[in-house]
Amino acid sequence: MVSVAILGGGNVSFRLSKALSNNSEIILNQIYSRSKLSFHFDSVPVEKIQDLNLLKEADVYIISVSDDAVVSLAEKLPIKNKLVVHTAGSINMNQLPLNNRKGVFYPLQTFSKSKEVDFQKIPICIEAESLNDLDTLRQLAESISNSVYEIDSDQRRIIHLSACFTNNFTNHLFYIAQKLGEEKQIPFEIFHPLIQETIEKLNVLSPYDAQTGPAKRNDLKTIEKHLELLENTGFKEIYELMTQSIKQTYE
Amino acid sequence: MVSVAILGGGNVSFRLSKALSNNSEIILNQIYSRSKLSFHFDSVPVEKIQDLNLLKEADVYIISVSDDAVVSLAEKLPIKNKLVVHTAGSINMNQLPLNNRKGVFYPLQTFSKSKEVDFQKIPICIEAESLNDLDTLRQLAESISNSVYEIDSDQRRIIHLSACFTNNFTNHLFYIAQKLGEEKQIPFEIFHPLIQETIEKLNVLSPYDAQTGPAKRNDLKTIEKHLELLENTGFKEIYELMTQSIKQTYE
Numbered sequence A, B: 001m002v003s004v005a006i007l008g009g010g011n012v013s014f015r016l017s018k019a020l021s022n023n024s025e026i027i028l029n030q031i032y033s034r035s036k037l038s039f040h041f042d043s044v045p046v047e048k049i050q051d052l053n054l055l056k057e058a059d060v061y062i063i064s065v066s067d068d069a070v071v072s073l074a075e076k077l078p079i080k081n082k083l084v085v086h087t088a089g090s091i092n093m094n095q096l097p098l099n100n101r102k103g104v105f106y107p108l109q110t111f112s113k114s115k116e117v118d119f120q121k122i123p124i125c126i127e128a129e130s131l132n133d134l135d136t137l138r139q140l141a142e143s144i145s146n147s148v149y150e151i152d153s154d155q156r157r158i159i160h161l162s163a164c165f166t167n168n169f170t171n172h173l174f175y176i177a178q179k180l181g182e183e184k185q186i187p188f189e190i191f192h193p194l195i196q197e198t199i200e201k202l203n204v205l206s207p208y209d210a211q212t213g214p215a216k217r218n219d220l221k222t223i224e225k226h227l228e229l230l231e232n233t234g235f236k237e238i239y240e241l242m243t244q245s246i247k248q249t250y251e
Helices: A011-021 A039-043 A069-077 A131-144 A153-182 A188-203 A222-231 A238-250 B011-021 B039-043 B068-078 B131-144 B153-182 B188-203 B219-230 B235-251
Strands: A003-007 A025-034 A048-049 A060-063 A083-086 A102-105 A124-128 A148-150 B004-005 B026-032 B048-049 B060-063 B083-086 B101-107 B124-128 B146-148
Touching: A003 A011, A003 A131, A003 B026, A011 A025, A011 A039, A011 A102, A011 A131, A011 B101, A025 A131, A025 B039, A039 B146, A060 A069, A060 A102, A060 A131, A069 A083, A083 A131, A083 A222, A102 A131, A124 A131, A131 A148, A153 A188, A153 B153, A153 B188, A188 B153, A188 B188, A222 A238, A222 B153, A238 B153, A238 B219, B004 B011, B011 B026, B011 B101, B011 B131, B026 B131, B026 B146, B048 B083, B060 B068, B060 B101, B060 B131, B083 B124, B083 B131, B101 B131, B101 B188, B124 B131, B131 B146, B153 B188, B219 B235
Parallel strands: A003 A025, A003 A060, A025 A048, A060 A083, A083 A102, A124 A148, B004 B026, B004 B060, B026 B048, B060 B083, B083 B101, B124 B146
Antiparallel strands: A102 A124, B101 B124
16 A cells, blocks of 8 residues: 655646546545635545645655746655655656655646546656665556656656657647638548547658658648748748658658 | 559558458459559458459449559550549549549548558548539448548548658657657657647647747746757757748747
8 A cells, every 4th residue: 555645726737636536546535726726626536735835645756747847845854764756757756855765756737627538547757865765656657557667867857858749739730720720711630530640640650651742742732832832821930840850750 | 333443552552452352332343453462451352453444334433552653554454434533642533534424522530451440430532523423423422431522623632741740750759759758758648648639639629729838928048948948959940940930920
């Protein structure tokens, strides 16, 4: 059994507390939040506190606040020599203060309060200073996920960066596609199967081998036509740069 | 009953002939290809010809060759006043020659010979000069897909362009993520659930509303860190341009 306190009231905190409170191998003691928790947390049957001095003894304290606020909250904790971990992709483990044992418990996913996610499939990246603490984090992670990775802070900052490409920028490309079609009444749903197939190919091909399209084929005639269509849309430069990058990859 | 001849031996032709030959509402007469068809076509039980003069009478002739070759093949057909359609995203219907009735039968999907696709889910964009021919194409399309759209050539060229963003460029972003992680031994599979969730969000949110990340939040500290990590990778400019475009979108 691992006992846990969660500190923070955001999306990650909510999804994590949901997963942990439903778990027979875990005792979720408390959720701390400086301000009142949103109504979503009503469905999590656990003590909620707004005063750090009310924190009970726990095996792991999980700080799950915005990346900017992690260190300052860690510094305020009225505990010593406990295992304190954060869930932030971009914060090095060593930025945590020295008064407690340090660790990281980073679920690699995009969370929203309104959309359920299956935690079992979410990769959890764990890191700790001692093998003992790493074991505790592994036990905790494996209780809610089938996909646990030991990842150090150096790797994690690359993962956090790559997640911008695979999630944030990918989503922006979808936005561009929708925007381009708006004027001509093209329903964005028409692209869903293509997008789904783009993803499914990754199960059988590497992204390098899965690449198709005019840039890969160096089909200058089609590229020229596309650039004309992109005049005054604001997206021509992105098309040019992506096309150039794909060309260079396959030169 | 609609009778069909397919002209071409590429990926689209293969998947289309598979779907049509399995269909009780359709008679697939023949597949024409200038050169010998690949072994994949052995699984399609239909007459294969290499001489255009052997073409039989059919309700629809589907030209499914590379975009560059569509028009010249159409000009060689020894038939008159028949319904001749192509499957090319970037070719205007009116580029087809005048000796036959023109149309388009464009399945919006990325095809490979090695990976099965469920044709029922593939959007098929149809276009014709007359309502009669449009009806024939609709009957043909609905026999293999649940998702049939009447799309004119003007709309189709935008769809073809947008498909570059949603498929080609998206895949290249995945390639970049993999490449960035290579040196640090980060397995690309770790991103699969994040990528899957990025797509699934589109079922409940528009791409505009689904956007997250440092660019959207204008989190300059994280962006700065990411740009440092991207030095000498060749991908810094893409990061900058995408970040700038996201910022402008939410200004």
